[in-house]
Amino acid sequence: MAVQVATNLFTGEGNATRLLAGRRRTDGKLRFPYPTGPEADEFELIELSPRGKLWSWTVQRFRPKSPFNGNGGEMDFKPYGVGYVELANELIVEGRIVADDFAALKIGQPMRITTEAYRENADGEAVLTYAFTPDAEGHSA
Amino acid sequence: MTAVHIVGAGIHPFGRTEGSTGLDQGVFAIRQALDDAGLDWSQMEFGYGGSSAAGAADAVLPRLGLTGMQFINVNNGCATGGSSILSGYAAIKSGEFDIGIVVGFDKHPRGAFNADPEASGLPRWYGETGMMLTTQFFANKINRYMALNGIKAETLGQVAEKAFENGAVTPHSWRKSPVSLDTIMNAQMVSDPLTKFMFCSPAEGGVALILASDRKMRELGLSGPRVRGAAIRTRPAGSFEVFAPALEIERGKSATQLASAAAWEMAGVGPSDIDVAQLQDTESGAEIMHMAENGFCADGEQGDMIARGDTRIGGKLPINTDGGCLACGEPIGASGLRQIYENVEQLRGRAHGRQVADAALAYSQVYGAPGISGCVVLER
Numbered sequence: 001m002a003v004q005v006a007t008n009l010f011t012g013e014g015n016a017t018r019l020l021a022g023r024r025r026t027d028g029k030l031r032f033p034y035p036t037g038p039e040a041d042e043f044e045l046i047e048l049s050p051r052g053k054l055w056s057w058t059v060q061r062f063r064p065k066s067p068f069n070g071n072g073g074e075m076d077f078k079p080y081g082v083g084y085v086e087l088a089n090e091l092i093v094e095g096r097i098v099a100d101d102f103a104a105l106k107i108g109q110p111m112r113i114t115t116e117a118y119r120e121n122a123d124g125e126a127v128l129t130y131a132f133t134p135d136a137e138g139h140s141a
Numbered sequence: 142m143t144a145v146h147i148v149g150a151g152i153h154p155f156g157r158t159e160g161s162t163g164l165d166q167g168v169f170a171i172r173q174a175l176d177d178a179g180l181d182w183s184q185m186e187f188g189y190g191g192s193s194a195a196g197a198a199d200a201v202l203p204r205l206g207l208t209g210m211q212f213i214n215v216n217n218g219c220a221t222g223g224s225s226i227l228s229g230y231a232a233i234k235s236g237e238f239d240i241g242i243v244v245g246f247d248k249h250p251r252g253a254f255n256a257d258p259e260a261s262g263l264p265r266w267y268g269e270t271g272m273m274l275t276t277q278f279f280a281n282k283i284n285r286y287m288a289l290n291g292i293k294a295e296t297l298g299q300v301a302e303k304a305f306e307n308g309a310v311t312p313h314s315w316r317k318s319p320v321s322l323d324t325i326m327n328a329q330m331v332s333d334p335l336t337k338f339m340f341c342s343p344a345e346g347g348v349a350l351i352l353a354s355d356r357k358m359r360e361l362g363l364s365g366p367r368v369r370g371a372a373i374r375t376r377p378a379g380s381f382e383v384f385a386p387a388l389e390i391e392r393g394k395s396a397t398q399l400a401s402a403a404a405w406e407m408a409g410v411g412p413s414d415i416d417v418a419q420l421q422d423t424e425s426g427a428e429i430m431h432m433a434e435n436g437f438c439a440d441g442e443q444g445d446m447i448a449r450g451d452t453r454i455g456g457k458l459p460i461n462t463d464g465g466c467l468a469c470g471e472p473i474g475a476s477g478l479r480q481i482y483e484n485v486e487q488l489r490g491r492a493h494g495r496q497v498a499d500a501a502l503a504y505s506q507v508y509g510a511p512g513i514s515g516c517v518v519l520e521r
Binding site: 068 | 255256257264265266267268269270271273274277280281284288289329330331332388
């Protein structure tokens with residue numbers, strides 16, 4: 001059983017993942033992540049496009065300090081990608097990047113949303129966060 | 142309008158000093174600045190000071206004398222030093238005070254800076270999933286900039302090579318040894334495309350500057366560079382800044398572009414008039430992008446300029462003549478004031494071993510999270 005890292009962040013898993021955001025009722029302006037607290041009343045919860053284009057990227061090569069709580073210690077830390085994906089007419093969203101070969105990433109290439117089990121919780125359940133991955137089908141909405 | 146001058150400057154060497162607190166280093170810098178001007182602490186009418194990780198700056202007061210002076214603690218991220226000097230500048234320009242001091246010091250633990258999502262108004266998951274690192278922002282920003290403007294990885298290396306070369310001849314720098322381009326390029330990758338030699342490290346240090354009105358300066362028989370322009374701006378809509386989970390599709394200007402435009406206007410001079418510049422080089426890419434954001438070149442021209450040696454001492458526009466953040470390290474509270482200290486030394490002809498010949502106009506730009514930039518134009 002997998003759990004999500006936060007509520008109102010995304011729905012589904014893998015290819016079925018949908019990123020959530022807020023749309024301000026007064027002017028339609030989009031906000032990611034969906035706001036918490038009293039500000040949330042101003043926003044309706046909407047789904048963002050599952051596909052977009054790579055806007056920029058990098059690779060996190062050392063294990064971050066707290067509050068990072070992902071898998072791997074100092075010795076067995078596995079580098080992960082972090083980048084931005086432009087969702088047409090919506091937002092440019094930051095996320096972890098899942099890719100076989102980071103060096104092959106190209107700005108502008110089609111990407112799609114997915115999930116990544118970035119750690120296990122105390123009960124041994126996978127904790128999912130959203131991520132972007134190259135879109136093999138080549139669509140870029 | 143009252144002109145504001147920097148009549149005294151002091152620095153505690155940057156780097157690591159065992160057994161010396163950040164506060165000790167701030168007090169050291171203040172004493173040196175007072176000695177430089179031949180003034181006594183009791184003559185200071187006001188103080189502005191900041192530290193990010195070494196306690197409240199007004200803790201210098203009991204060490205130097207409880208004179209009852211106005212002292213205000215400043216905390217504005219990496220732009221803390223820039224904010225302190227702007228506050229001191231405004232205090233004199235307004236006519237409220239005639240002479241005072243600005244100070245910045247810090248002492249950070251080794252390794253990358255810790256980030257606290259809640260303190261930045263961000264959700265916990267943003268930090269927990271490993272996206273709240275300043276290093277990632279800088280890498281993402283330069284990676285896109287390189288792709289769009291044809292900047293090569295080697296240019297990143299050349300910026301670091303120059304920084305260590307300048308640091309090697311600077312008394313207050315941390316890194317005292319030149320590093321070869323090969324070593325820089327082949328070093329461990331920290332956040333692609335930036336290797337470990339292309340990033341500055343958190344460090345320690347202290348800087349103090351004494352500001353005075355032109356009237357007070359003459360009265361005391363002192364001299365020093367004049368502040369021709371000083372401005373701080375925060376991020377406008379559409380800018381790409383550190384710790385941003387999402388950006389708007391429509392791109393806009395940066396905090397640095399706004400701050401530099403304001404500083405140029407106030408100073409009544411432009412980038413082509415500048416003889417020496419200190420630009421925030423948190424990593425190699427920042428120096429490259431800040432060259433364009435401050436108006437010293439168009440996007441994409443940096444590769445040729447840097448390859449030609451334009452930004453080296455002896456070149457057309459020497460940048461980061463003391464090695465910048467790359468060779469001096471980053472004590473957050475002191476970093477922005479170090480840039481101004483270096484410009485004061487250059488304009489006074491005291492930058493031995495790294496002196497820019499006939500430097501008359503100097504520029505500095507500090508950048509900090511979550512999107513603040515502070516620019517200062519000094520005239521000899």
